[in-house]
Amino acid sequence: MTTGSTDRGGAPPSVALDRFYRLYGAIGFLPIMLIGLVVIFAFVVPHFLILPNVLNVLRSSSYLVILAVGQMLVLMVGGFDLSVGAVVALSSVSSALVMAGLKDQMVDQAALIIVAGVLTGLGCGFLVGLVNGLCVAFLTVSPFMVTLGTASIATGVALLLTNGIPVYGMPVGYVDGFGRALWLKLPSAVYLAIAIVAAVFVLQNFTRMGRYIVAIGGNLQAAIVSGVPTRIYLVATYALCSVFASISGLALTAQIGSGQAAINSQLTLESIAAAVIAGVSLKGGVGRVEMVALGALFLLILTNAMDLLTIDPRIQTIFLGVIVVLAVALDELSTRRTKRV
Amino acid sequence: MIDSRIAETSRAAQATRDDLLLEMIGICKRFPGVLALDDVDFDLRAGEVHVLFGENGAGKSTLINIIAGAFAPDAGEFRFRGRALARLKPHAARMMGISPVFQEFSLVPELTVEENLFLGREIGAGGFLNHAAMQAKARAIIGELGFDIAPDQKVGELSRAHQQMVEIAKAFLSEVRLLILDEPTASLTEAETQNLFALVARLKNAGVGIIYVSHRIQEFQKIGDRITVLRDGRKVATVKSGDVSENELVELMTGRKVGVLFPAIDHRPGEKLLEVDDVTLADLSARNVNFYARAGEITGIAGLVGCGKSEIVRAIYGLEPIAAGVVRVRGEAIAARPAPIDMLRRGVCYFPSDRVAEGLALGRPIRENASMAALDLPTFSHAHILRRASERRAIQAIVDTLRLRPRQIERSVAKLSGGNRQKVLLARGMTRDISIFLFDEPTVGIDVGAKIEVYELMKSLVAEGAALVLVSSELPEVMNLSNRLYVMHRSQMVAELSGADINETEVLSHFFREKRLEDGPASFSTAMAT
Numbered sequence: 001m002t003t004g005s006t007d008r009g010g011a012p013p014s015v016a017l018d019r020f021y022r023l024y025g026a027i028g029f030l031p032i033m034l035i036g037l038v039v040i041f042a043f044v045v046p047h048f049l050i051l052p053n054v055l056n057v058l059r060s061s062s063y064l065v066i067l068a069v070g071q072m073l074v075l076m077v078g079g080f081d082l083s084v085g086a087v088v089a090l091s092s093v094s095s096a097l098v099m100a101g102l103k104d105q106m107v108d109q110a111a112l113i114i115v116a117g118v119l120t121g122l123g124c125g126f127l128v129g130l131v132n133g134l135c136v137a138f139l140t141v142s143p144f145m146v147t148l149g150t151a152s153i154a155t156g157v158a159l160l161l162t163n164g165i166p167v168y169g170m171p172v173g174y175v176d177g178f179g180r181a182l183w184l185k186l187p188s189a190v191y192l193a194i195a196i197v198a199a200v201f202v203l204q205n206f207t208r209m210g211r212y213i214v215a216i217g218g219n220l221q222a223a224i225v226s227g228v229p230t231r232i233y234l235v236a237t238y239a240l241c242s243v244f245a246s247i248s249g250l251a252l253t254a255q256i257g258s259g260q261a262a263i264n265s266q267l268t269l270e271s272i273a274a275a276v277i278a279g280v281s282l283k284g285g286v287g288r289v290e291m292v293a294l295g296a297l298f299l300l301i302l303t304n305a306m307d308l309l310t311i312d313p314r315i316q317t318i319f320l321g322v323i324v325v326l327a328v329a330l331d332e333l334s335t336r337r338t339k340r341v
Numbered sequence: 342m343i344d345s346r347i348a349e350t351s352r353a354a355q356a357t358r359d360d361l362l363l364e365m366i367g368i369c370k371r372f373p374g375v376l377a378l379d380d381v382d383f384d385l386r387a388g389e390v391h392v393l394f395g396e397n398g399a400g401k402s403t404l405i406n407i408i409a410g411a412f413a414p415d416a417g418e419f420r421f422r423g424r425a426l427a428r429l430k431p432h433a434a435r436m437m438g439i440s441p442v443f444q445e446f447s448l449v450p451e452l453t454v455e456e457n458l459f460l461g462r463e464i465g466a467g468g469f470l471n472h473a474a475m476q477a478k479a480r481a482i483i484g485e486l487g488f489d490i491a492p493d494q495k496v497g498e499l500s501r502a503h504q505q506m507v508e509i510a511k512a513f514l515s516e517v518r519l520l521i522l523d524e525p526t527a528s529l530t531e532a533e534t535q536n537l538f539a540l541v542a543r544l545k546n547a548g549v550g551i552i553y554v555s556h557r558i559q560e561f562q563k564i565g566d567r568i569t570v571l572r573d574g575r576k577v578a579t580v581k582s583g584d585v586s587e588n589e590l591v592e593l594m595t596g597r598k599v600g601v602l603f604p605a606i607d608h609r610p611g612e613k614l615l616e617v618d619d620v621t622l623a624d625l626s627a628r629n630v631n632f633y634a635r636a637g638e639i640t641g642i643a644g645l646v647g648c649g650k651s652e653i654v655r656a657i658y659g660l661e662p663i664a665a666g667v668v669r670v671r672g673e674a675i676a677a678r679p680a681p682i683d684m685l686r687r688g689v690c691y692f693p694s695d696r697v698a699e700g701l702a703l704g705r706p707i708r709e710n711a712s713m714a715a716l717d718l719p720t721f722s723h724a725h726i727l728r729r730a731s732e733r734r735a736i737q738a739i740v741d742t743l744r745l746r747p748r749q750i751e752r753s754v755a756k757l758s759g760g761n762r763q764k765v766l767l768a769r770g771m772t773r774d775i776s777i778f779l780f781d782e783p784t785v786g787i788d789v790g791a792k793i794e795v796y797e798l799m800k801s802l803v804a805e806g807a808a809l810v811l812v813s814s815e816l817p818e819v820m821n822l823s824n825r826l827y828v829m830h831r832s833q834m835v836a837e838l839s840g841a842d843i844n845e846t847e848v849l850s851h852f853f854r855e856k857r858l859e860d861g862p863a864s865f866s867t868a869m870a871t
Contacts, residue, residue, distance in 0.1 A: 207468050211452070215460055218449035225411065225447040226461035227432025285451035 030278055030294050037301055045305045053304070055187055059255070061300035062189035063248045065293045067267060068274035069200050070244030072292045075275055077237050078217040078284030079136060079143040084245040085268035086154035087125050089261050091246035093158040093167060095121035096259020100169030110171040117170070118250055125246025126239055128154055133238030137231040151268070158261040167259035179254025189251045193293070196244065200289040213237060217284025266320065273320065274299050276327040299323075361420075362387045362519055362550040363408065368417035370403050375759070377403040378414070379574045385519065385550040390541060392561040392582070393554045395571035395594055396815060398759070398786035401554050402444075404571070405521050408552070409441035410434035421519070432461060438518030442525060444554075444646065446508050450497030454507050455479040457496050458514055482510055487536050501647045502529055509537070520544060523554045527646045538564055556816065557849065558587045572596055573788050587845075591817050596789050603821035604793075604800045610824065611636035613672075614808040615689070615777050617657065620666030626652040628832045629666070634777065634808040639799065641823025642812045645852055649832040650812050651694065654779045658684050658691035670777065685714055687777075690770040694782035694812075696759075700766050703755040707745070708736045710754050710765050715772035739768045744794065760791020767798060778802060778809045784818060796822065816845060828852070 041048045067084050074081040099117035106113055128150050135146040181188045204210040212233045215223040223230050253259050278295030280287035302323075306316050363385040370378040378400045385391045393401045406412045407419070410429035419426050421437060434441075448457050458479050465471045479492040488506040490499065496507060505525065512520060522541075526534045541551060541564055555561045561568065562582050570577040570593040577593050585593070595602050615634040620627065627649035634640040644650040655661045657668050659679035668675045670687045681691075693699035701710050712732050716722050721732050736750050745764045754765055763783065770778060780799075784792045799809055799822065813819040819826060826843045828836040828851040836851045 206470055206472075208463050208465065208470060209468065211456060211460070211463065211470070214451050214456075215449045218451040219447070222447040222449050222457075223460065225409075225431045225443075227430075227435060228461045285449065 030291055030298065034294055034298050034301070037298070037305075041301065041305045045308050047308055048305060053308070055182075057297075057300055057304045058190050059187035060304075061297045062187065062193035063252050064267070064270055064274060064296040064300060065193040066196050066244050066248040066251070067271040068278075068292050068296045069196055069289055070241035071271040072275045072278070072280050072287045072289065073200070073213060073237050074143070074241045075272075075280045075282060076213050076217045076284055076287045077234055078220070079234075079238070080147060080272075081132065081238065081241050081245075082144065082147040082268055083128055083132060083151035083154060084241065084271050085263075085265065086151040086158070087128050087242050087245040088249035088252065088267055089158045089263045090128070090154040091121035091124050091249035092253040092263050093162050093259045093261050094124045095250055096167035096170055096253055097161060099171060099174065100167055100259075103169050103171070110173045113171050114174050117174070121246050121250045121253075122243060124154075125242040125244075125249070127242075129239035129242025130235065132242065133235030136238060137234035155261070162259070162261050164261055168257070170254075170257065170259075174254050175257045179251065179257065189255065192247070192251055196247070197289055197293050204289055209233060209236065214285050217286075219285075266317070269320065269324065270296075270299060273324045273327065276324065276331060279331065281331060282328065361385065362389075362422060364418070364420040365404075365408075366418040368404070368407065368414045368419065370400075370407065370412060370414050375574075377574050378407075381417075381571070381574070381576045383569060383576070385552060387518075387548045387550050388545050389566045390545060390551045390553050390564055392565035392568040393552060393571065394556075394558075394561070394568055394590065396784075397782075398573075399571040399594075400574040401571055402523070403574075405441065405443075405523060405552060405554060408434075408519070409439060409443075409521060435462075435515065438516050439521070440512035440515070440517045440519070441521040442509050442512050442523060443521075444523040444527065446504055447511075448496045448504060448507060451495070453493050453495055454483075454490055454499075454510075455492035457507055458482070458492075458511050462514060478514075479510075482513055486510055486513065486540065488533075502533065505529060506533070517544070517549055519550045519552070521552045521554075524556065524646070525553075526555070526557070526560065534560075556814070558590055559845065559849065562587075570594055595792075595817070597793070602789070602793060602796075603818070604796050606639060606800050606803055606822060606824070608638040608803065608824035609806075610638045611806065614670065615657070615810070616667075616669040616672075617653070618667045618669065620653065620656065620668065621664045622649070622652055622656050623662035623664040624652075625664075626661070626832055627656065627829075630829075630834050632827050632834060632837070634810050636776070636806050636808050637803055638824040639803060639809040639811050639822050641819040641826040642810065642829060643814075643816065643819045643826060643848055644829035646814065648829045650829045651781050653829075654691065654781055654810055654812050658689060658779060660691070682717075685773060685775075688773070688775050689777040689779065690714070690773070690775045691779040692763075692766050692770065692781060692783060694785055696762050696766060696786075701754045701762060704753055706751045706753055707740065707757075707765050707768075708733060708750040711736045711739065711750070711768040712772055714769050718773065721772075735772065736768065739771045740764075743768055743771075743798070758791070759787040760794070763787055763791065763795060767795070776807050778807055779812075780809065781812045782814060783811070784813075784815065816848060820845065820848065 047053055067088070071081055071084060095117040098120045099113050102113045102116060132143070132147055132150055135141045136143045178188055183191060204213075212223065212228050212230075215226070215228055216230050216233060220230065249263070252263060274295040275287065275292050276282065276295075277298060278288070278291035280292065299320075302319075303316060306319070361384050363383070365381065365383040368378050368381045368383070369376070381400065381404060383404065393404065395401050403412065407414050410431040410433060413428060419429075421439070449460065452460065455475055459475050463470055464474045464478070476492055483490055483492065486506070486509065488510060490503050490506055490510075496504060499507065505527070509525065525537060529537065541553075544551060553561060553565060565582040567579055568582055568585075568590070569579045570590065572594060577596070580593075592598060612635065613633045614636050617630055617632050620630045622628075630649075630653050632640070632642070642650045642654070652661050656663050657679065659681045663677060663679075668679060670684075670689060675683070684690075697703065702713075712721050712735070716727070720728070720735050722728055733750065737748070740748055740750055743764045745761055745768070754762060757765065783795055787795070799811075802809060811819060811822060820843050823843065825837060825839045826848070827834055828838065828848055830851060838847060
């Protein structure tokens with residue numbers, strides 16, 4: 001009777017499938033798909049593999065990597081951050097305004113002006129994250145509603161400060177020396193993204209906080225019973241996510257050369273998409289930063305290929321939505337499969 | 342490592358050997374709608390095993406949760422080693438040497454065994470972790486306990502028995518003065534249980550106080566020193582182990598003579614109404630299960646927590662996906678995936694164990710809750726338009742036969758006691774022409790009076806020729822009510838008992854069987870053939 005049941009489970013046709021799943025389990029689906037995509041696009045899409053385009057993809061994916069890594073941390077504690085896009089806009093506008101405002105009073109002190117602008121941007125991010133975290137951890141409000149609300153507030157403030165007009169007048173050093181600079185032939189933003197991914201990798205694997213993030217998202221009750229100060233770590237996670245978003249906003253501002261309130265309305269969805277494609281569970285507790293970085297790269301390669309093929313941006317928006325829904329559905333199906341084994 | 346910690350504890354204990362380790366006087370705890378603990382006294386001496394005994398919902402878990410710092414008592418004194426404790430938190434309790442091992446695991450499935458052991462108590466400096474030290478310590482503790490688990494396995498991938506071991510190992514990470522074991526043997530094998538008992542004996546000698554929550558009378562009479570019996574949130578008695586018989590303990594627990602509590606049911610088995618043929622669930626929580634239920638009898642299914650007994654009846658009703666096998670109602674095979682509405686129309690109704698989560702819409706009146714599963718019938722609607730007057734009449738009649746008090750059907754279910762809530766669920770079953778009743782833990786959390794009424798109702802259903810399937814973790818209940826009793830163990834049906842074979846020794850011997858999966862189902866299928 002028992003042998004009968006195992007026969008039924010391991011029928012011959014599923015051997016190949018099993019091997020595929022083992023490979024999938026070892027390195028994941030994403031790297032395979034990423035390589036496949038690059039190979040196909042190299043043949044199909046004109047100008048895809050030429051150096052300026054590669055640098056362009058790397059630069060623009062860096063901003064998303066930074067954003068998605070923060071989003072991953074919040075998803076891992078079982079939350080959600082819909083305010084990251086708004087934080088990018090707010091930090092862009094606030095830092096640009098401070099830098100432009102100080103320009104006349106502090107001539108020849110570009111470094112100080114830049115420091116002041118950057119601190120303002122980071123401060124705005126930290127503030128929004130703090131509000132998000134405090135509401136989620138102490139008022140136990142749904143993260144969905146809190147971050148939707150703070151997103152609206154941050155966007156509103158950014159629009160109010162600028163009337164929707166781009167803010168110019170940042171020091172040349174900030175734009176040319178950082179935002180548009182190539183260091184060792186790579187865009188500066190790439191180094192920033194690598195540094196943040198490395199830092200979060202250390203956080204996840206070698207620190208208490210990394211473990212507590214998994215515990216809070218994996219089984220909140222167990223974390224509380226085990227004496228983990230869950231609320232403090234929840235606040236810290238949301239704050240960290242928003243600070244990352246503001247870093248992304250600052251780098252993007254330096255690259256564009258102006259502070260903009262309408263910087264990119266799709267960023268929040270893209271950050272969640274990158275995380276989910278990388279296997280971050282929406283139920284919390286699961287996520288690897290190196291995969292999230294690849295997820296962001298994957299999205300940007302797709303977008304870039306569509307741009308090169310001159311596909312209508314409105315269709316691209318639809319495509320992004322389809323990818324998100326597919327990724328979530330696949331995530332759900334794969335957890336169902338692991339439950340069976 | 343554990344021995345050295347025990348030695349430490351024993352030195353500490355020697356100084357206060359005669360003192361009480363734990364003293365609780367007049368503890369009260371109220372949850373919305375229930376008084377979970379009502380003026381309960383409890384104490385524990387060092388080096389003693391004190392058993393907590395009572396039905397589900399008697400207040401055992403509330404009491405141990407208060408001791409572990411998870412709940413704060415509303416009233417009463419609570420002293421640990423002579424110190425009054427107020428606003429105790431779980432972490433602080435652990436630091437003082439109170440180590441709970443809960444039945445509901447406090448484990449994070451995404452973390453490894455080692456990571457779970459050290460959760461909240463990681464070794465390391467400045468926020469960074471010392472992996473090597475934790476790995477070594479985890480190995481040492483697991484080795485001493487004689488458990489067969491690897492520290493780097495993910496907890497989510499372990500079996501329930503192994504998770505139980507992790508939970509126990511977690512209690513031994515720091516110095517233990519008071520150990521709480523909540524049904525620790527519920528998913529362990531015989532050998533693992535013996536290991537655990539040997540460990541309990543060692544701890545006892547070292548002066549550790551142990552609170553042992555269990556349903557198994559024979560088991561705790563062996564290792565317990567004193568037994569405190571709780572019923573409906575009150576302390577009934579504290580007796581010395583060995584002073585009272587099994588039957589006396591059951592009577593203390595239920596407050597009734599065994600004969601009075603369980604009505605004599607006149608089983609007249611008729612045709613097979615429900616047959617489950619070689620059914621395996623998609624999540625493998627039940628494998629190759631065979632059983633049948635006949636009209637005019639109660640078919641019981643007993644088994645340990647997580648053995649799959651609840652899942653199999655849920656699957657019959659279409660709540661868990663079936664991977665293989667056939668379910669037959671009145672000889673007619675049901676499609677691979679039964680759906681609740683289809684089963685209702687065939688006269689099958691399932692009564693969930695968790696009435697709040699799965700059974701009732703608390704904010705809605707009794708009337709709506711009772712008619713919820715029958716709105717497609719002409720009594721309740723005509724062409725999708727509700728017939729409210731007819732509904733009121735029909736539900737009022739059912740509520741009256743169930744003796745639901747008060748008999749106002751517009752009261753919201755949230756205001757009802759556990760017993761009355763169960764009656765609302767039963768009323769739902771009576772709105773349709775149901776002949777196969779699947780009861781999943783029907784008396785969890787309801788008081789003795791309501792229990793007797795539920796049993797009486799079951800008796801009258803059997804008399805009317807219905808087929809009843811009773812899944813229960815309360816051994817006395819399932820043993821006394823069933824005409825035939827199936828025993829499930831580790832996802833498989835391992836025995837079918839009837840007549841004089843339905844007794845605690847026989848049932849427990851099947852709970853504890855090990856590695857008999859080959860001959861178990863085989864002998865069972867021969868039993869089926871005869």
